[in-house]
Structure formats: structure tokens, C-alpha cells
Amino acid sequence: MAAPKKGRRSPGGQGRPGRVLAFILLVMVALTGGMFAYGHFTPRLGIDLAGGTSFTLEAKNEPGKPNAITKTNMNTAVGILERRVNGLGVSEAEVQTQGKNHIIVNIPKGTNAEQARQQVGTTAQLMFRPVLAAAPAGTMPQPQPTPSASGGSGKDKKGGKSSPSATPSAKPSGSATPGGQGRAVTDALKAPQAPKPTPTPSAPSQDLQKRFAALDCSTKQSRSNAAKAADAAKPTDQVVACDKDGKEKLLLGPVAVDGKDVTGAKAVLDTQQAAGWMVTLKFNGKGSKTFGNVTGKLASQPDPQNRFAIVLDGESVSAPSVRQAIDGGSAQITGNFDQSSANDLANVLAYGSLPLSFDIVDESTVSAALGGEQLHAGLLAGAIGLALVVVYLVAYYRGLALVALASLACSAILTYTLMVLLGPAIGFALNLPAVCGAIVAIGITADSFIVYFERIRDEIREGRTLRPAVERGWPRARRTILVSDFVSFLAAAVLFVVTVGKVQGFAFTLGLTTLLDVVVVFLFTKPLMTILARRKFFASGHPWSGLDPKRLGARPPLRSSRRRPSASTDPKEA
Template sequence: MAAPKKGRGPSGGQGRPGRTLALILIAMAALTGAMFWSGDTTPRLGIDLAGGTTITLKASPEPGQSQSAVNQTNMATAVGIIERRVNGLGVSEAEVQTQGEENIIVNIPKGVDEEQARKQVGTTAQLYFRPVLNVAGSEPAQPTPSGSPSPSGSASPSKSPAPGASAGGDKADPPAAGAPSPSTTAQGRPVPAGLQKAPSPKASPSTAPSGAPSAPTTPGATTPAPDAKLQQQFTALNCADDKQRGKVGKARPQDSVVACSKNSSGQWEKYLLGPAELNGKDVDDAKGVIDQQSGQWIVQMDFTNEGSKKFQKITSKLSQQPSPQNQFGIVLDGEVASAPYVRETLSARAQISGNFTQQSAQDLGNILSYGALPLTFREESVTTVTAALGGEQLRAGLIAGAIGLALVIIYLVAYYRGLALIAILSLLASAVLTYTLMSLLGPAIGFALNLPAVCGAIVAIGITADSFIVYFERIRDEIREGRTLRPAVERGWPRARRTILVSDFVSFLAAAVLFIVTVGKVQGFAFTLGLTTLLDVVVVFLFTKPLMTLLARTKFFGGGHPWSGLDPKRLGVKPPLRRSRRVSAPIDPKEA
């Protein structure tokens, strides 16, 4: 019969525990190095610790909509609109995300007025139709010797915010031969094809420099010339600068305004726009569809009764203007989503044609349909935390964690003595893995350590210590049965392993359910609890067990030193009794 390999226990223990320890130590070093390399050496703090405002919005259908309107598509559209609105406040590192099926969480860092933030995220997004007075490239315009504007690439609507047009000539280019013509809908009604994405601008000797906006001068002009201050703002505007772009577009509907957009080639363009002629409430419905005649994607718009009258009036005027004054900008929250030009007078129904893809046509249709947010949102809760209060909460959480950890260590030292060293080293390994992962998950997935998450980390100390206790007690049970330490370490591991896995599985399952069914800050507690539970399994299997195997080979632990925590006398192990021959006792005869 072949002898068992050296170092391998009778229960399938690890034959080379040193390699396993080296593996987890290398992983810890790699995570620590990645943390320092990324520059994020501390976990990202949540609003309740760093200070700021958290707004929880609950979605419900618009009047006349069914509950099915609260779906993933509409929620994603709402998140995009609200995110643009929050960014319009000049907020950095703001977070807008869905939680569950009906909630949107808006986290705004400190330094932002709470009342202004609440108005921005909870109110209807503003969609306006404004006539275009001038278009230019994104850089501050400089007049060329010929007086012609620098041409920019043709624009095509894309994901919001997306441009619709860029034109700089005196006259709109005629539509291409393949441009969609009036078509018939499924209901049999003709659809006017009076709107088309503006072509690429062409230089013209008579065109004013792009830095000097020119107002319409022909009869039927829709707006008066903008004032000199707005003209200077348009000339100096650089849409490629985030700070400058964040300050434009904030004007009353009756005022002229400058706005930015990005064309199909990814270049920023700036627009000078007149007062709003329509708003998002005038659009009854809009959607991206395929033109049956051309096979191209187009966007169909239906207006309300009041919107039809306004649209007919503005398109009648714009169709008589030269380019770019024959365009109107569809402006969502201060950015131009599209800027088609008008070829004829339109009223109740119109279509926008151009080089649309399916996605860009559907995105523009969503923008037009949801000039307001696609759903109604009401505030479920608004929480504002100052930086000072957040710092106090963080300190209180850390103190509570330190007290809990100290009590656990005191108990381990008092009861397990030398075995407490293994438990403390395992807790340190778990702490290093938890800290580095939390620091890396901040920039990776946006994880922020809030106060409930700190509570989850504190609870995890007890869960991790419980795993050590289970293993230690199994070893001590084996010693009580008369085995020496090295066989006891290997024989106690299979039973301890089974108990640890079942316990951690129940803990992780509870964390997963809590993460799924809750919203808000409670999810931070559930996420941290689940993460630390997984790390507990890693540490016990790859650190505690091999470390215990190595220390069992030392004289201090293997010899059962009184301070090792494995002293047979302290564990109540009695020496085996000597076997002796029994003397049979005489049996008294029984009486009959």
C-alpha cells in the first residue's frame, strides 16, 4: 500500500499551504498597488458622509397613460433629462440613477443650493422651438478675409443632446433628389415633408462673418435683431469649454438665447436663437418611423390644436427666409437637439427627414414626445447633510467599529490565547481586501461608502470572527477526542468548512435579497454586507486554513503550550485508561 504524500492530511487537506498563502498575499499586494496607481487611495464617500443632498423621486404615469408607461425605456429617458438638468447647475460628480423599477435617486454633492436643485430635478424639462438666427463653429469666431464663415460638417440628429443642423449660406441648398416627399400614413392622411435636416453650410461672399450674428432683414422676419451684448456673447462663446457651455441657454422663453450642439462628426457648434415660438407641451406625439417611399428613417410629429396654429404661423414665416434663418432649433434644456430647415408651411402634422439611423430617429422622437419628463415624478424624500455633520457621522461610525473590533480581539485573546494571533491576522487580511476593493469600486462602478455601508462593514467583523471560532472549536473537539494537533487541524477542517459555507451563504442570500428589494441608502448596507461575506470565504479558505496548517507544525502550537489555546489539559483531555484483567466476582446462588 502506497504511503500518503508528505504534508497532505487524511481529509484532503492542503499539501502546500505556503503556496496558498503566497497566492493571497500576492493578490493583496496587487490590489494595493492598483489602488495607489489609480490615485483613489480612500473610498469614495456618500452624500451622508461627505455632505450634500439626496433626492428620491418616485415615478408614476402621466394622466391618460397606463401603468406600463413606467418602464425601463422611459426611466432611462428621464434619467438622461434629469442628469442634464443637474449638470446645468454646474455640479461636479453628481449621480443620477434608477433604483428598482419606479425610483430615481439624485445625489448632489455639497455646495449646491438645495431649493434650486429640487426645482431642477423634479420639474418638467423645458423643450422649446426657437427660430435660428445664426450658426457657427464651436471656437470663438474670427472673421476671415473673405467674410465667409468657416464651414462645419453637416449635422445629423443623434443621442440627446444632438444637433440637427449647421448652415451658413445665404440660401438653403435644395433638397437632394432622394429626399423624402410627402407620404401617406397608415391612416391614409398625407404627411407634409416640409422639415429636413439642414445640409452642410456653404460659404457665400454675401454671408456675414460667423462672429457677427445677422438678424433676419427680409419681410416677414420672425424676430428683431438681438442686442449687442448677446451678439458679443455669441462671438466669444466656445462650446468646447464645459464651463462656458454650462452657462448658456438659461433664458426666458421670450428672450433670444445662445445655445450649443454637437454635430455628427463630434464637433461642437453654437447657435444664436430667437424667442421661443412653441414649447414641448404643444407637441402631442412624435416617433421615429421608416418612410415607406424612401426606406429611410424619419421623425413624425403631431401637434395639439393650439400647437398646430403656432406651428403653422412660424413655418409660414421661416419658409420665406434665407439660410440659416429658415431653420428652427429644437432646444431641450438649453442645448439644441435638432435644427431642421423649413421648406413649406406646415400645421398639425410634419416630419423631419435626413440621414437618421434607427436609434437617432427614435431618440429625437423621444425628445419631442417628452418635452416634459416622460413620467410624473414626486419627491419621496429629500435629505441634506452638511459636511460637518457628515464628518461627525463618519467619526462616530469609525469609533463604533473600533470598539467592536477591540471587544472581539479581547474575547479572542482571553478565550483562545495563542489562536487569537491567527484570528487577528485573518481580520487584518480581510480589512486590507475590503479597503482596497472599496477604494477601487468607487471610480469603477460609482460605489460610495455611506453610513449604512459603514454599519455593514462593522457587522461583517462579527461574521468573519464567527468563521474563525467555528474552525477553532472543531480543532479543539478533535483534540478532546485524544488526537494530536496536526491530525486535528486536518480532520476538523471538512466539518468546519461545511458549517462556514452554509453560514456565509445564508448571510449573502440575505444581503442579496435586501439589495434587490430596497432602495436608497439601505442598498449600501446590503452591498457592503454581501461583499464582506464573500471576502470572509476567501480569507478563511486561502489565509486562515493554510496559516493554521503551518503553525500546527511549530513547537508552540503543536506541543500544546499552555498559552497556545490548544493545551490538552485546559481542554479537559484525560489520559487513556490502562486495560486490566477483570476478576470475576462469585455469583451467589439464588434461592428457588
Template sequence: MRDGKYLPQLGLDLAGGTTVTLTAVTESGNPPQEEQMNQAVNIIRQRVNGLGIAEAQVTAQGDSIIVQVPGHSQREVVEQVGQTAKLYFRQVLFSDAAAPQPSNTPTSSPSASPSAEEGQSGRPSIEPSESSSGRAMGKALQNEGPGQAQAGAAPSTLPTNMPTSLPTGGTQQQPDLSGIKKSTLMEFQKLDCTDKKNRSGGGGEIEKANEQVVVCDRDGTRKYILGPAKVLGTSVDEAEAISDPQDFGQWKVTLDFDGKGTKQFAALTTEASQQQGDRNLIAIELDRTVISAPGITNGAITGGTAEITGDFKQKEAQDLANVLRYGALPLEFRQSSIESVSPTLGRELLTGGLLAGLIGLGVVAIYVFFYYRGLGVVSILSLAGSALLTFGVVTLMSEFIGYRLTLAGVGGLIVAIGITADSFIVYFERLRDEVREGKTLRQAVERSWGRARRTILTADTVTFLAAVILYIVSVDQVRGFAFTLGLTTFVDILVVFLFTKPLMSLLVRTRFFGGGHRFSGLSASSLGVPESVKARTRRVRTREA
């Protein structure tokens, strides 16, 4: 539905849309390899198709990829398909509130944080649970609960000399900073997660899996120091968004690890389960943002299956599963620009395309009325039926699966006029042949149909196969032409079999057509019937009467 009317949705070239430019960044600073760019284009195109968006354009230009999605409301989709989708599972080393800590302010003795046991009850955890298949399923990625912040509470400020550990006093447990690099602690102090740009790509350098990193959570309320990645997103075999049966209205993403990932995840959860405080947490990091960081309470998870939960809505869960399902991009990309684009061809060309279709239809109508006379009515009604059926199918596809009609698609619809006209011309010529051989009109209609049917099916099958092959080997707008060509070929078969043939069987029973009126197109003179055949046909008609 468009503007309150049931009309097909228009593609990027006819209605404009949104475009994003993704620029590839390499660790060495050298231009990316062509093979990597081609792989990235294919993955992004798969993501777009997985979201059910038709007629999107994904092209590589040098070290950049241009993604164009029709419709001005698709900005979020364009941003989502450009995610690098680098998924890491890391152990949390330290966490604190999101705001940066002043590095030049003397610090009083750090405040005590509750013990791990005190905060444990309010923290979501990773626990094995039996799935329907009998495998242990880890509730791996759950949103932090209110108790997590307390369990990992840090002092209000860190000492300026960055000690590797803080003193402990009494029975209260202090944050453990052992093993954390001084440079990492300094970066942690300066990071402000309330700034949105620090929650979208890490704000600068390319992230390395085998190093400690400082990142924010996706809400910007907490920041983390994470250890080296122990499980990579490439070890994820399958990702699926499902509704949470235990929490109505909430969605989650299930992950299945391969054999290597199962062993790595088991080792990671084993190590974390033996720690306390922040180091009992496993962070799930996607594109330098912590999606969730639950704790380990019941030992290691060895089943190879995990769940990402985090107060997801359906669309959010499906988008995340779509990104993970098609894999990480081979390169890291920065969004150079995102903007709305005006139609590249516009409504004027749409009007021109429709006008060309009407002119073509008019020329066909003139020809069939001139050559076939009254049978031209059958031709025009068949074309009208084909047009209405095609319009209805395209409109329904726009409504339910997001199909968008492009100028190339309009070209495929115009070609369909010739395909449909060719079908009934084959039928009419077979009918003429039968009458010339001495058959009555009623006999000729049935006998000619058997011969014409085979020819029509053969021709339409060849056209349909050509459209399928063109759709498979082509990309972007050429697919739009191939799709509408295949669709209209299928519609042509339906119209000829279910409308044109039954209509002819009814018309030859009328006096105007069956009696051979000179304007019916079935008169002896119109068919070129010899005098001997005319006499024989009249005798047959008399006996039938």
C-alpha cells in the same frame, strides 16, 4: 484620494454635498399624478447611476423631487440630472442676432441678406454618409459655422406692424416670414438671449410640441423661430457619446431612431432640403435650447441615424448621451432651489461608528483569547487581514468608480466583524472535534478543514445572497449597507481560504502549538480530550517523531 491621502470618499450623510429641489409643472396647473412622479424619480435615479455617482439620494415629496448628491463639487451634476430632456427636431423659420429688437423704433428699409448660395459654403450640413454597418448616417447636429449667420442674416429691425413677408428688391433674397404668427414675431423681438435665464428652460410657459416656438441657442449668440416639432425625442432608440475620429479631441453623440422616428426625420429633411435660407436649417432643440441648426445640402436623410456634434468635450457629450439614453421626464420640472448642504449626521457620528467597530473588535478579541488562548492570535490576524483588504477595496472603488462610504456602509463593515469571527470559530470547533476523536493535530487541521469549509461556504453564501436581494429591492442608503455586507462576506471567504487555513497548517508544525502548550489553545486540557485519547495521541506523536 482625499486630502492627499488614500482614503475612502464619504457619502452625503458624512461629508455633506449638494441638493436640488425640482418642482413639477403641468399644463393644467393641477398636481401631477403619482405614477408620473414615480416614473420621474426612476429616470433621474438612472441618470445619476449612469454618471457613476454612488450613494446619491432621489426622493419624491409631494409635487417635488429632491436630488442630493454627495460632494460639494457636484452642482453641475445635480443640475444636469434634472433636465427634462425634451428633444425636438424642428425646421427653422427665421433666425437673427441674440439681442432684442426695439419694437417702437421706426425702421428703415431692411438690409439685404446674402443669397443662400453665398452662405452655403460656410454652413455645416446634414448629409448622409455610410456607417460601418452600411446604414446612411446623417451628420445631424453640428455647430453653426461662421457662414450660417450670414446665410440667415435678418434685417437689423423688424417693422412695427409685423408684416407676414418683407418686400424683395433686385436679385437679393429677403427673409421669408410667411406662415409665422404675429404673436410669435412679437415674442421674437423681445427675446434677449444674452440673458442667461432665457437660455435655461425658456423662461416661463410650458412648451408645446405642435406650436411655433421662440428659443435661443446654448451660447446666447442667436435666437430662432422654430416650426412645430416633426420628430420627438421619444423616437430616439439609443444615444452614445463617442470620440470624433475626424476631429481629434472632439466628441459627438450618435442617435438611432426607431421606425417611426426614421420616417419622420426623413420627411423633415426632405421638406427642408427644398427650402433656402433659414428654412433650409433643421434645429435640434433640447429643453428649449437650440443645440445646433445645420443645413440640408444633399437631400433627405433616410437612414435613421444622426450625429450631434457641437464642439463637445468628453464630459459634455457623455452627460447629453446619458440624459437622452434614459428618456425624457414625463413632467416638466423647474429648479426651485439649489444649495450646498452640511453633513446630516456628520463626523461625530462617523467617529461614533468607528468607535463602535473598535469596541466590537475588542470584545471579540477578549473572547477568543479567553476561550481559545493562543489561537486568538490566528483570529486577530484574520480580522486584521480582512479589515485591511476591505479598506483597500473600498478606497480603490472610491478612486476609480466614485464609490462613497455612508454611515449605513460603516454599519455593514461592523457586521463583517461577526461574519469573519464566525468563520474561524466554526473552523476551531471542527478542529477540537477531530482531536477529541483521537486525531493528531496535523491530521485534525486537514480533516477539520474539509468539514468546516462546507459550513463556512454555506453560511457565507446565504449572507451574500441576502445582501444581493437587499441591494436590488432597496434604494439610497440601505443599498450602502447591503453593498458593504456583500463585499465583506466575499472578503471573508478570501481571508479564511487564503490566510486562516494556511496559517493554521504552519502553526501546528511549531513546538508551541504542535506540542500542545497549555497557552496554545491546543493542549489536551483546553480541548477537553479524555485520558484514553491523550495516551493514544502521545503514542502517535512518538511514532511520528
């Protein structure tokens, strides 16, 4: 009795194949239930199947850096742009170089392409500039050199004239957070305030004040012109800029902190505000020291001189005010943020600084019609190939063809459900190369069945009955299947690592289906064969079972072959 017990515990489920089949069926039911839980019943499609938007970015040399366009800088820019676009939740976005100075960005349909375009288009250096003056977006009279217009709550009017020293004595609104960590509060997303052209220690020139007064940020063209002028200015220059919403215009001082000194930023829930969001950011050693010194000086200034603007491509994406010196290399930006606006600002802070500047030289909409036609042709070719495989299996293996078809159906269900679930889980999107990988996997899976079937038939040719043939043929077939699938998976893994773009979709699908082939053969095909070997139709070698000993040319039983040597009476007759 010991031998049968060992047989029941060995791999492949020959002892208790029903339990193994029940397990794989439960897995398929669970994956199907996962599709209902997510509410997704079809895979997410890539840009070639669903359509989308394609951008072409052209790199340009920075002033004073004529040789900045290098392979290293281009690859760095690709990585930053890819993280920036994917940070918006864009799935299957493709970012890759083309030639020496171009980058192609493909964004599938179904994502916020306009928001992604803004993120991709803002490719200049990220800078922190102190605010010298702030006003509503429209034009205004030239700012007066006295602070009489500032401090809405101030009432120091002795002799009909305010004292300049009264304004600096005012405390910034709010208080610092406990624990010694500074806290910055953004006003950029709130309603614009009244003009506060309070002079600063480094007063802007008359020409700059005239430009600030004449600037109208309420129009898109004016904002674009102001952004280009500010972007072209030197870091040591004072500039005028608009905020990204076109509600406020700012007069900004020289660059105080370089955006390259930001090492990370993310949007998190603000536990001190109900349903509020905030942005946390961290600096490197150099940026931490500089940021601490700058915020220490800004905290002692009145509004709006206690604010610093986060400038990208000459446009202010946020202009928070400072309550106290922010040391320690980390800070928090809070205010009227929702999740989307907090994520936008965090992406700008985390991925804003690129080694090069880019211009969008081409923007086009990609139609899904061509990809749909190619997909239809590919699926038709796959269906024809699958039909030929089925015809061959039925003609050659007969009853065993049912096992192969059931195993192919099991593999198809697992593959489809996983592709659907991987969409919302990791952003996987199905493109044409991925479909090609899935079609190629049909041949890999069918090959595994054929290897096992031929091992069983070889054992029957040796004179064994079906049940021992199923068990004796399995170890040899298992070794061959594992080696074959390992080579296929290794090729897919190498292809996935060394390639970019759509080819990775082919490699990912090929690797996934190769792993599923091992799962199906071990947990479905082998247990199913063990069960069928106990059925009379297969065990008796029915002519339509595909295991007929006569058709296979089986030898006589092994026990009768021992009599063959004694049958020859004359050794010279040969």
C-alpha cells in the same frame, strides 16, 4: 505514499500551505499597487459623509393630462433622472420618490453639482423644432419681410433689389457623409452669426416677429422668461427661444419630431476631425420616418431654415444644420464639441424625455458635519467592539487568538483596498450604512474562525493530536462556514435588489465582506493553521497555545480506549 500526495492536493492548502499564503499575500500587494496606479488612497465618500447638494423636484400635470402623476410615471422619471445624473459621472447619486409627487435627488460633494443641477432641472419634454429665423442674442430691429439681409455671399443686385428665388438656390455648406447616412453639423457652439431673418413658407405672425426682435437672450432673466413661454406653448405653435449659452436667439416652427422617439444617443470620437467629438443618435420606427421626412425638407432650405433646434424646457440645447435627408433611423451631430459638451448633448438626447414635468421646489446644501459625527461615533463603537472581541479571543483561545487577529487584518486589508479601487472603477462611494455593513462583517468573519477553532478542539478532546485534528476538523468546519456565509450573502443580495438609496450601500458592503470572509478562511486561516500545527509550541499542546489537551478535557488516546470493555470483570457491577 499515495495518501500524503492526495492530502497535498486537497482544498485548503494542507499539503503546500506556504504557496497558498504566498498567493493571498501577492493579491494584497497587487490591490495595494492598484491604489497607487489609480492615485486613490481613501474610499470615495457618499453625500452623508462628504456633503453635497440635495434637490427636491415636484411633478406637475401636463396641459390636457390631469391624471398624469401616477406611480408608474414617477418610477419611470426616477430611472431617467438617475441615468441622466450618473451619465455626468456623478457617483453615489441618490434619486428616489418621496410621497406621491416629489423626487429627491442627492448629489455628493466633489462632483459637478451645478452641471447636475442643470440636467436635473431640465425635466420637460424633449422636442425637435425647425428653425425659421436666427439672430444674435441682443435686441434688433423688427425683421423685414424681404430676404435682402440674408446670404452674405450673394451678389444678385439687379435693379437694386434681390430676387427671393436667389436665396433658395444656394447650397448648404458641407457635404453628406458617404454610405447614404446623413450628417448634421452644429453651429450652436460657434460664434453667433449676423441676423438672417429670411422668411419661410410658413411665415410667423407680426406679433411673433415683434417678440423675436425684442427678445434679449444675453440676460438670464430674459432667457428664463422665454424658456417658460416656449415650454408652455402647444406643440403646434411657433415659438421664440434662446440657446443654452445665451449667444443666439431663434424663431422656431411647430414640433416636427417628439423626443420620445429617440431610442439612444452617445458621445464618440470623430475620426474625421483631429481630437474632435460628435454625438450619434438613433430613432425608433416612427421617429426614423418622421425625422427622414423633416430633414429632407430642411436640406433644401437656405441657412438658417436648414437647421432644426433640439429644445428642452423651452431652451435650445443645440441647433444643427442639415445637409441632406437623414434616413435609416440614425444620425450624427458634429461641430466644435469637446468631450464634456458632447456628453451633455448626448445625455439630453438619451434621457431628456420624461413622462412628467418637474419644478425644483427646494435646493439645499448638505453638510458633512452631522455625518462626520455619526461616523466618528460608529467607528468608536466598532473599535470598542473589536477590542472586546480581541480580549475574549486572547482570554479564551490564547495562542489561537494570533491566528484570528492575523485573519482579521488580512480581511481588513482586502476590504479597504477593494473599497478604494471600486470608487474610480464603478463609482462606489462609502456612506454610513456601508460603514455599518463593514462593522457587522467583523462579527461574521470572527464567527468563521471560532467555528474552525472549535472543530479542532473537539478533535483534540477525542484524543487526536493537533495535526490530524486540523485536517479532520476542516471538512466539518468548512461546511458550516459555507452554509452560514451563503445565508448572509443571500440576505445581502435580496436587500440590494429590493431596496434603494443608502440601504443598498449597506447590502453591497455586507455582501462584499461575506465573500471576502470565504476567501480569507480558505486561503489564509486554514493554511496558516496547517503551518502552525507543525510548530512545537502548538503541536505539543502548550498551556498558552489554546490547544492544551488537559485544559480541553481530552480523552485518553484512541488506541488505549479499546481495552476498556475487557476491564470490567463483573457485568453486574454497574
